[in-house]
Amino acid sequence: VLWFDYGVRNIFGIPYGFRGLNPSYGHSPIVLNPEVVDAIQEDGGTILGSSRGNQDNSTMVDTLMRLNINVLFCIGGDGTLRGARDIAAEIRRRKQPISVIGIPKTIDNDLNLVDRTFGFETAVLSSCNVITSAHTEANGAYNGLGVVKLMGRDSGFIAAYAALATTVANFCLVPEVPFELEGENGLFKALENRYAIGKTHAVIVVAEGAGQDLFKDIPERRDDSGNILKNEIGEFLCAQIKEHFNKIGREINIKYLDPSYTVRSIPAKGTDAIFCYQLAENAVHAAMAGKTNMVVGSMNGQFTHVPIDYAVSERKKIEPNGSLWHAVLGATRQQDYFSGKASRRKK
Incomplete structure (x- = not known):
């Protein structure tokens, strides 16, 4: 021009x-x-x-x-x-x-x-391929779990849109919506509830900035531009989930995919x-x-x-009470697993 x-x-x-x-x-x-x-x-x-x-x-x-x-x-x-x-x-x-x-x-x-x-739509498109691969891998193993970590430091738009676009994600975790690991409403129990109704696999899509409050006593780190560096939520979840299922004597086979820079670098x-x-x-x-x-x-x-x-006055974020997050909950049905509604319905 x-x-x-x-x-x-x-x-x-x-x-x-x-x-x-x-x-x-x-x-x-x-x-x-x-x-x-x-x-x-x-x-x-x-x-x-x-x-x-x-x-x-x-x-x-x-x-x-x-x-x-x-x-x-x-x-x-x-x-x-x-x-x-x-x-x-x-x-x-x-x-x-x-x-x-x-x-x-x-x-x-x-x-x-x-x-x-620009770049967002392409990121969602390429993330969908990875989520589909995670689903295939999880579905091919007994009690398989595919965990996909996507970019999204403070806003989980890529994770939310990709979870909607693929429809094979069972859990979508984003920075805007806190979650717990333990307890009756925690992620561990939610996974147990999914497997309890006869499902043999699950897929978790997690934004890189999700669950940062779960890291305890870890010093804050910043990059050269002053941005707070997020702790590695993907690997953390895999380790914690594996440890929990070992404790309760349940088999679980975790497949972890982190396509962050692959997604960012494509045309x-x-x-x-x-x-x-x-x-x-x-x-x-x-x-x-x-x-x-x-x-x-x-x-x-x-x-x-x-x-x-x-x-730059503030970051645009997912509104937990808005239509986008409502659609994600409808597509993943994760609230049924977190609340135990899915396992009660099975009974």
Whole structure:
């Protein structure tokens, strides 16, 4: 759109995100033109690379000015957008004519006031294949249990949508809905209840941020960008479930699948690829219209301009009393197992 609709010929890609705007790392801008980007939609990941960690805003704006860049497109989730907001603030302080536009790229789909982020639909699609494989493996073993851990640090949208799309998940565990392991309403008992009615297998889909309150006396860890690192819920569940069934003298065969980075690295598929183009198109039009410090979003089928402050003010999360979670409970029937209703009905 920049090249053909607006005639812009000097287009650069910044290697490794904000790190590429810090000269101390020695990264040079990459020239982008129609030939360079002609087939990038066929590849997953990014041709520019990415990084974590904060960079000095003054240094980054110095680089933009030195390169005579007057539009900066920042593609990413809440961390990237917070960085874009801070760069825009430094540009405004210096009164420079540089536009900063955000494009929502996070498979977690957790940006506030944005219905959908590109990458999410592809993540759900690829997760379904893994859940189906987990079901096949669990179904092929006596008292088989397939456990699939999916990305979703604070919002469980991938797990919820994938559980709905496959219909073979029996339990969906997300950060927004706490659960217990032990007791009459715990996960252990829920699994016992499922096997008690004659079922010989089960499938658990768990978001990476679910059940973090179950980890006791473990120091908080953060990545280079300051995000809290989640404890490994998938492996923890497998170990705890195995230990519990050993204690009660019941056989269980657990198959654990963690496709996190496989899901994240595949190319955008179907309407997700189309959506990606439309976001880029609208981002260019916004920048050329003089907009700045905003992210291109979509709401109710319409493309929108959302101030970055609003987009990162809070994470979008599943509403436990909303229609999405109600649909998940209906598809998995997990409340029947947690409450014991399924085993009572069998009797």
